[in-house]
Amino acid sequence: MRLLNRSAGRLSRHRRGPIAGLVVLLLGLLLTGGLYAALSPAQADTAAEQEELVQEGRELFLVGCAFCHGQNGEGVLTQGGSQYGPALTDVGAAAVDFQVGTGRMPMAQPGSQAPRKEVVYSERETAALAAYVATLGTGPAIPDEELYSTEGMEEDELNELVTRGSQIFLANCTACHNFEGSGGAMPRGGFAPKIRGVDSKHIYEAMLTGPQSMDTFSDGNIPPEDKKAVIAYLEALDEQPGYAGFSFGGLGPVSEGLVAWLVGLGALVGFAVWIAAHTTRSSKKKDEAQA
Template sequence: MRLLNRSAGRLSRHRRGPVAGLVVLLLGLLMAGGLYAAFAPAQADSSASSEEQVAQGRDLFLVSCAFCHGQNGEGVPTQDGNQLGPSLVGVGAAAVDFQVGTGRMPMVQPGAQAPEKPPVFTDDEIAALGAYVASLGPGPAVPDESDYSTEGMTDEERQAAIVRGGQIFLTNCTACHNFEGSGGAMPRGGYAPKIRGVEPRYIYEALLTGPQNMPNFGNGNLSPDEKRDVIAYLGSLDEMPSYGGFGLGGLGPVPEGLAAWIGGIGILVGAAVWIAAHTTRSSKKKVEA
């Protein structure tokens, strides 16, 4: 019995020793790693596919974008100090999704404004380009549908969002985009494009990234909920009837005034001239004595 007690005492002392603690810790780490590998294989596959997507995006970037933006997205300055293509480090996947998804990039030639046109790349290629640009530096990600959609709201909540969005739009956007979102001219060859009927995702990304001459309305300036409210307001404009009759595209008082002066008064002047030219003139006959 004494022998057994001595052996148990030695074992308990060894168990309490520092070496035994390290062994237990290593065994715990090995077991945790094995369980993670067994129950989370999809995450490892997702990481591998992401690396493949970045590699595909880089190949597309070198062929289609590197001439203006540099081989590593660092931008290409010209001899006079201007930028042929700006740096893409930190612009994020949202800027790529907007610019390439709306066909603005690649540009046909450098200019003050990139016009919208049919996209050149497929959705998968745009996602790959976005993944590569996102790997260059942290930036805004492509928004989820829940960020800009009003689905799931009640009618009262949706109307409240439209009212809030209208106030934000009238304060920040009408100077360039017109009170109806029909766009307008800007100095130095730029213009504010029409944003009526634009896909909500692209409006959200434009607010988030500030393309071309547009200022950046990041989450520090407009919260995600406020961006969603602006999109709800723009969507409501398509449902609103034109109470003034022929609205002339909602371009504002200047074209309406021109239409009134040239069209309305011009028609009145033309009618007056025609009436004067075709009125029967009376002639006096000489009365013979």
């Protein structure tokens, strides 16, 4: 018992000594260094990959975008003072991903609005351009898939989302895009494009960034969950079959009946006039022959 008490006393004295503190400090440094060595390579690799992506994006930007937007994204003015290419310093990665990912950029020539066309850049190149433009200033980032994807949702939850999305779409989007997303004409040569069958990510980015004539619906105006509801409504429209013949932009049965009335009745009236005129000429020839 005395031996144990003596050993415990020695250990207690050593713990309170300067050497014990040094040992604890060394162990802490070794543990911290080991954890940093285990975790930092992954972070360093990610940072290096991002820097490489940004550099690749800058090279692509100088070749394909700088002529209109300036070498540093500052924009280019014409001699008349109009905007040849807008500044990209605060548009963010989401705007680039939308414009380039839908083929609207690069434009063949400046115009009132860039139409959707075949995509020029690959997914890697689009990501690189977006990463570079994101370094030029502030702006929304490319949204995560969970913000716009409706996959895996329960049927009741999805139906509720579609119902809410139809109300939001009716209040904010139908004036330009038609109640079923078929698009329509806009002032000064612009137009609201058809948004049926468009990728969900690009619809979300369009609401977030407001491309061209479209208003910008920030998360303060339309929260992310409401943007997702609008996307769910448009996806439901894509799955809905067309029960009529020609849809005429989804204007409804009134427009189809009007076209049928004008075209069908007009054709009948024209045919009747032709028959009457032909009958009159035949009668005149017959009377002249008898005379």
